[in-house]
Amino acid sequence: MFAEHYTTTVGPIEITVAPPEQPPWDVDVIVEEQDTSLLNGEIHLVRDTMESYESLIGKMQGQAPLVPGQVIVKHTTPRRFIAVVYDIGKKPMYRLEWIATALEKLLHEMETYRARNIAMPLLGVTQGRCPGADFMDLLFTILPGAQSGYPEKLWLVTPLAKYRDIIAYLENRRAWSGSSPE
Numbered sequence: 001m002f003a004e005h006y007t008t009t010v011g012p013i014e015i016t017v018a019p020p021e022q023p024p025w026d027v028d029v030i031v032e033e034q035d036t037s038l039l040n041g042e043i044h045l046v047r048d049t050m051e052s053y054e055s056l057i058g059k060m061q062g063q064a065p066l067v068p069g070q071v072i073v074k075h076t077t078p079r080r081f082i083a084v085v086y087d088i089g090k091k092p093m094y095r096l097e098w099i100a101t102a103l104e105k106l107l108h109e110m111e112t113y114r115a116r117n118i119a120m121p122l123l124g125v126t127q128g129r130c131p132g133a134d135f136m137d138l139l140f141t142i143l144p145g146a147q148s149g150y151p152e153k154l155w156l157v158t159p160l161a162k163y164r165d166i167i168a169y170l171e172n173r174r175a176w177s178g179s180s181p182e
Contacts, residue, residue, distance in 0.1 A: 005017065005022065005024050006018075006166075006167050006170060007024075008170055008174060010139075010140060010143045010144065011143065011144050011146070012146075012149065013143055013146060013151060013152065013153070013154055014152065014153045014154070015153075015154045015156060015170075016153065016154070016155050016156070017155075017156045017158050017163065017166050017167060017170065018155060018156075018157070018158065019157070019158060019159065019160050019163060020157050020159070023119070023155065024153075024155055025117055025153065026078075026117065027078050027117045027118060027119040027155065028078055028113075028115045028116055028117050028118065029078055029079045029080070029081055029110065029113070029115040029117075029119070029151075030078055030079075030080050030081075030118075030119045030120075031080075031082075031083055031106060031118060031119065031120035031121065031123075032080060032081070032082050032083065032121070033082075033083050033085050033086065033121055033123050033124070033126075033127065034066075034072075034082050034083065034084050034085070034086065035084065035085075035086035035087060035088050036065035036066045036067070036068060036084055036086070036087045036088075036089075037065050037066070037088070038066070038082075039088065065087075066084045067084065068084055068085065068086070068087050068095065068098035068102075069084065069085070069097070069098045069099075069100075069101030069102050069105065070083075070084040070102070070105070071084070071102055071105040071106055071109055072084070073109055073113070079113060079115065081106055081109055081110075083102040083103075083105075083106060083123055084098075084102065085098050085099050085102050085123050085124050085128065086098075086124070086127060086128055092128060092129065092130075093127070093128050094124040094127075094128030094129075096124075096130070096134060096138060098124075099123045099124045099130065099135065100138050100141075100142065102123060103138060103139065103142045104142055104145075106120075107142065107143075107145065107146050107150075110146070110148075110150045110151050111146070111148040111150045114150055115150055115151055116150060116151055116152045116153065117151065117152065117153045117155070118151045118153065118154050118155065119155045119157050120154060120155065120156060120157060121156075121157045121158075122135050122136075122156060122157075122158060122162060122166070123135060125162060126159060126162075132162050132165050132166055132169065133165075133169050136166065136169050136170075136173075140173065
């Protein structure tokens, strides 16, 4: 299914909503969401190991969990920023304050690495069932603090199941503020 890209701005930052299969442009950084034990999603930190599954689980249980809100930078091409926004041992497994902290740290890393074009999922929404509007409220609260010129473009990687809700949120925000999408 094809979904049109939707573009708006927050201050100097161009925000484009598009599904994962339809990138609007090349990116410098891909943001990934993760849990405190790095068990969630597509991140693969262990490769070609000769160890048994039981041995790996044992080692993982012995390591200290990461802190919610933490951001890990992976020096790949494109660069990967891993945002720790889940703790699978808690109910719910996300907290808005963790997502807000991660967003602030992500902006700092974007400035540090002069990352212009970013792909970022709706943090906390897909795996943690955070309401999309709650994430968007946080994003629109924190983004105006980006004074450095980084990022220039933010692609909100939006699953088709959430696409209409996010567009409706942006349309309502646009109607309220009097601005228009591109």
